Amino acid sequence: MNAVKRTLVIAMLASAAACTAILGATDVPDQAEGGAGTDATMAADSGRGDAGGASCDVGTCVVTYAGQVMADHPLAYWRLDEPSGSAVAIDMTGNYPGAYHGEVAFGQQGAIASDPSSSAIWLNSTGEGNGYVSVPSPFASLSQFPNMEPYTLEVWIKPTKVDGQYRAVLSNSIEAGAGKEGYNLYVGGFTSNGTGLGFDRFDIGTSTPVHDAGAVSVNGSWYHVVVVYGGSQDSVITIYVNGGVAAQSNTLLDQQSFAGCTFDIGTNLCGTGGFFQGYVDEVAVYATALDAGTIHAHYAAAGDP
Numbered sequence: 001m002n003a004v005k006r007t008l009v010i011a012m013l014a015s016a017a018a019c020t021a022i023l024g025a026t027d028v029p030d031q032a033e034g035g036a037g038t039d040a041t042m043a044a045d046s047g048r049g050d051a052g053g054a055s056c057d058v059g060t061c062v063v064t065y066a067g068q069v070m071a072d073h074p075l076a077y078w079r080l081d082e083p084s085g086s087a088v089a090i091d092m093t094g095n096y097p098g099a100y101h102g103e104v105a106f107g108q109q110g111a112i113a114s115d116p117s118s119s120a121i122w123l124n125s126t127g128e129g130n131g132y133v134s135v136p137s138p139f140a141s142l143s144q145f146p147n148m149e150p151y152t153l154e155v156w157i158k159p160t161k162v163d164g165q166y167r168a169v170l171s172n173s174i175e176a177g178a179g180k181e182g183y184n185l186y187v188g189g190f191t192s193n194g195t196g197l198g199f200d201r202f203d204i205g206t207s208t209p210v211h212d213a214g215a216v217s218v219n220g221s222w223y224h225v226v227v228v229y230g231g232s233q234d235s236v237i238t239i240y241v242n243g244g245v246a247a248q249s250n251t252l253l254d255q256q257s258f259a260g261c262t263f264d265i266g267t268n269l270c271g272t273g274g275f276f277q278g279y280v281d282e283v284a285v286y287a288t289a290l291d292a293g294t295i296h297a298h299y300a301a302a303g304d305p
Contacts, residue, residue, distance in 0.1 A: 065112045065301040072294060074284040076139055081119040082106060089133050096139035103129035111156035111222040111281040113303030120281035123266045130275055132266035139263055143172050143285055144182060146257040150231030150289040153185055158222045159278035162188045162195060167276045168268035174261045175269055179205015181258045184268045185227055187216055194218060199227050199239055201253050208251040210237045215246040224299045230289045243299035
């Protein structure tokens, strides 16, 4: 073998090794397909149960949006791309399946332009319905993040109605005897002109809301929305929209644990009100505070929605 051929073979082997390393770090078992393999050992496998960690060819390795999310170790990750009539929202970590309720339209065009096979759900497409997704304990308890624990909430939304009502996107909250506990990411509520995105973190009925009246609107666009709470290290809540900071505020509220509720997508207060109207895709929850670079990398990996 001459020197040129030897160099080419070494380069090809190095590329394959790099792809295998990425796949091993980002993929999860094919639980949705009933198998135990991963893409690292089953290269021809392309079922939807995969996290989509990377797509490798000779000399190249491309990390997908889902691979970016899984590489950052979410507590749970729901792609919301089940077929019509599904009862279960699959968690890509394999741990915390959700349940669909009420008016949910499946198979809608998804937010991830770099993954044409992905799809989204449309909640309450005909108006004031009660469609949402709920996830009970143990995830509901884990995602309360009591005291001043850090966390990150990530979602893609395309609202079809934003008004003076608080329409919840992601929440884990309860109306207790002493007042609200938990948190709520929502559109509307604090404005009446059909714009706005906000986040409330509650402690015994007290909250320190963070919002931006111009962050989202009903314009047919997808928005990548991420809320980061830094925890006791910096006590800052930051809302990112499409990779950039939209709003930020300090809070010293000591969030409390509570029982008897669910983590909800598209509603709040255990599925009793504040129903979101619009499209939802790619929901992920982390027990860490993702940094700005990571959030921008997620947004960039999605392509142009």
